[in-house]
Amino acid sequence: MPAIKSLTITCDALNENETFSEGDTLTGKVTLALLKVTTVEGLIVKAKGDADVRWTKKSGDRTHTSHAHKRYFKLKQFLIPENSTETVVPQGIHVYKFSFNIPPRSMPSSFKGMYGKIVYKLEVKLSRSWRMDRTVEKDICFVSKSYPNLHSLMSRQVGSTKKEMGLFSKGHVQMDVIVDKSAYAPGETLAIVAKINNSSSSEMIPKFSLIQNVVYRANSSTKHVSSVIHKVVDNGIKSQTQKDVRCAIQIPRVQMPTIQNCDIISVEYHLKAYLDISFAFDPEITFPVVIIPPDLVPGRQPGGAEGPYPAGAAGGPSNSDFLPPAVSIDPYPVSPHSGSYGYPGAQRYSAPPPAYQNNSLAYAGPPGVYPAQPAHINRGYNNPVPQLDSPYGYPFSSSSTSSVLHPPPSAPTFPPPPPAPSTSPPPFSISPTAPTYNELSFAPMMNTDFLCQSDEAPPEYSLLFPSSATDKSDAK
Structure with a gap:
C-alpha cells in the first residue's frame, strides 16, 4: 500500500x-x-x-x-x-x-x-x-x-503626414491624427480623431489597426511575431473632399500588458493609422501604445466600469460611419476663416504648421493649439x-x-522599499481650446454721397430753375 x-x-x-x-x-x-x-x-x-x-x-x-x-x-x-x-x-x-x-x-x-x-x-x-x-x-x-514615466504616458499624442501622389494620380493628401493618451488598461477605450484632406484625384479608405509585436532574442538572433489585435475600417473618402473620422478601439480585457523590462522577450503595441490608396504607397502614422495593469490607471475606482468613458454616452456629430466616442472630441474648432492646411473648418494659425515626414512618429501639433508633448517614452525599466x-x-x-x-520556518528578510512618490496626472482633455475671434465691426450705413461734397456754397435756386413768370415775359 x-x-x-x-x-x-x-x-x-x-x-x-x-x-x-x-x-x-x-x-x-x-x-x-x-x-x-x-x-x-x-x-x-x-x-x-x-x-x-x-x-x-x-x-x-x-x-x-x-x-x-x-x-x-x-x-x-x-x-x-x-x-x-x-x-x-x-x-x-x-x-x-x-x-x-x-x-x-x-x-x-x-x-x-x-x-x-x-x-x-x-x-x-x-x-x-x-x-x-x-x-x-x-x-x-x-x-x-x-512602468517608469507613467505620468507622461497619460498625455495625448498628435501626428501628421502628407503625401504627394505619383504616376496614377494627381494632387496630394494630408492626414492629422490625435490619440487621447499612450497608456491604457485592459478594457479601456482608445479614442482616435483623424482629419483627412483628400486633394487628389484618387479615392482612399481610412484604416486603424492596433498591433502587437513580440520579439524573442537568443544567441544574437531574433524572432519576430506580429499580430493585429483589432482593426477598424471607415468608408472611402472621394476625390477633392475632406472628412473628420472619429473612432474608438477597446483594449481586450484579457490582453496581456506591455513587457519592456526583459532581456530576451519583449511585448510592445502600437496603433497604425493609414490611408489605403490603390496603386500607391499608403501614408501612415504610428503611435506607441502601452498596456498597463488596471491598478496603475490614475483615478480608477475599485469595482468601477472599465475604460474612461461612461456607458451610453454619445459624441458630437461626425461625417464618419463609426459610432461616436463617449466624449465629444473636436481638435479642429469651426472658424469662418480658412486654415493654413486648406481646410475650410480649420483654425488659422499665426505660424506655419510643423513639417512631418511620412511614416513618422510625432508628438506636437500646430503651435498655439496643441501643448508641448513629453519626450519619447523611455524604453528601459531602470526605475x-x-x-x-x-x-x-x-x-x-x-x-x-x-x-x-x-508553523512556518523563518523566511528570508528584505529591507523595506522606500515609499512610492505620489503622482497624480492632470485630468485628460482632448479638445484644445479654440482661440476667440471677434466679429468684424462694420461702418454705419449713410445716405450721403461723400464723394460729391464741396466747400463752395450751393448755387441759388433761381439760377438753376427760372420762374414761370420770367419765361412768359421772355416769350412775349
Missing part, C-alpha cells in the same frame, strides 16, 4: 485577480496526506521566476537551435529540514505554511508565447530514501508594476515602482480535526 495519499500546494490570494507584483508577500500552505507512518528525508518549497526562449532553424541537413534563459529569483524554504537522520512523520494530514517576500526589483510580467515564456511558480518536493521524489508545481500570475509591505497575513483555517498544523 502506498504511503502518500496526496501532496498539494495552495497560495493565498492578495486580490480578486489572484496576481502578484514586485515586493508582495507570497503566502500559502502545503498539505501532505499520509496513509501510514512515513520516513521523510526532506520537504522543500521553492518560489522562482524564469524566462526561456527556444526555436530551431533547419538549413539543409543541419538543425540550429537558438536558446536563452534568464532567472529573476529563486527562493527556498525547508518545511521538513534536511538532517543527517531521517524524519518520521506519523499517519494523517499535515499542513505546512510558507511565506516568501518577492524581491522589489523590476521584473517582467508572466507571458507564454510561440517561442518563449516567462513563468513564475511554486514548487514543492518531498524526498524519501530509496523512493522517487514527489514533486508538485503551481504557476502564479505575476503582473509587473515597473522600478517600490511596493509597500503586503497587508495580508496568514489567512488559514483547517477544517479537519485530524490535521497537524506546522
Whole structure:
C-alpha cells in the first residue's frame, strides 16, 4: 500500500485577480496526506521566476537551435529540514505554511508565447530514501508594476503626414491624427480623431489597426511575431473632399500588458493609422501604445466600469460611419476663416504648421493649439515602482480535526522599499481650446454721397430753375 495519499500546494490570494507584483508577500500552505507512518528525508518549497526562449532553424541537413534563459529569483524554504537522520512523520494530514517576500526589483510580467515564456511558480518536493521524489508545481500570475514615466504616458499624442501622389494620380493628401493618451488598461477605450484632406484625384479608405509585436532574442538572433489585435475600417473618402473620422478601439480585457523590462522577450503595441490608396504607397502614422495593469490607471475606482468613458454616452456629430466616442472630441474648432492646411473648418494659425515626414512618429501639433508633448517614452525599466509591505497575513483555517498544523520556518528578510512618490496626472482633455475671434465691426450705413461734397456754397435756386413768370415775359 502506498504511503502518500496526496501532496498539494495552495497560495493565498492578495486580490480578486489572484496576481502578484514586485515586493508582495507570497503566502500559502502545503498539505501532505499520509496513509501510514512515513520516513521523510526532506520537504522543500521553492518560489522562482524564469524566462526561456527556444526555436530551431533547419538549413539543409543541419538543425540550429537558438536558446536563452534568464532567472529573476529563486527562493527556498525547508518545511521538513534536511538532517543527517531521517524524519518520521506519523499517519494523517499535515499542513505546512510558507511565506516568501518577492524581491522589489523590476521584473517582467508572466507571458507564454510561440517561442518563449516567462513563468513564475511554486514548487514543492518531498524526498524519501530509496523512493522517487514527489514533486508538485503551481504557476502564479505575476503582473509587473515597473512602468517608469507613467505620468507622461497619460498625455495625448498628435501626428501628421502628407503625401504627394505619383504616376496614377494627381494632387496630394494630408492626414492629422490625435490619440487621447499612450497608456491604457485592459478594457479601456482608445479614442482616435483623424482629419483627412483628400486633394487628389484618387479615392482612399481610412484604416486603424492596433498591433502587437513580440520579439524573442537568443544567441544574437531574433524572432519576430506580429499580430493585429483589432482593426477598424471607415468608408472611402472621394476625390477633392475632406472628412473628420472619429473612432474608438477597446483594449481586450484579457490582453496581456506591455513587457519592456526583459532581456530576451519583449511585448510592445502600437496603433497604425493609414490611408489605403490603390496603386500607391499608403501614408501612415504610428503611435506607441502601452498596456498597463488596471491598478496603475490614475483615478480608477475599485469595482468601477472599465475604460474612461461612461456607458451610453454619445459624441458630437461626425461625417464618419463609426459610432461616436463617449466624449465629444473636436481638435479642429469651426472658424469662418480658412486654415493654413486648406481646410475650410480649420483654425488659422499665426505660424506655419510643423513639417512631418511620412511614416513618422510625432508628438506636437500646430503651435498655439496643441501643448508641448513629453519626450519619447523611455524604453528601459531602470526605475522600478517600490511596493509597500503586503497587508495580508496568514489567512488559514483547517477544517479537519485530524490535521497537524506546522508553523512556518523563518523566511528570508528584505529591507523595506522606500515609499512610492505620489503622482497624480492632470485630468485628460482632448479638445484644445479654440482661440476667440471677434466679429468684424462694420461702418454705419449713410445716405450721403461723400464723394460729391464741396466747400463752395450751393448755387441759388433761381439760377438753376427760372420762374414761370420770367419765361412768359421772355416769350412775349
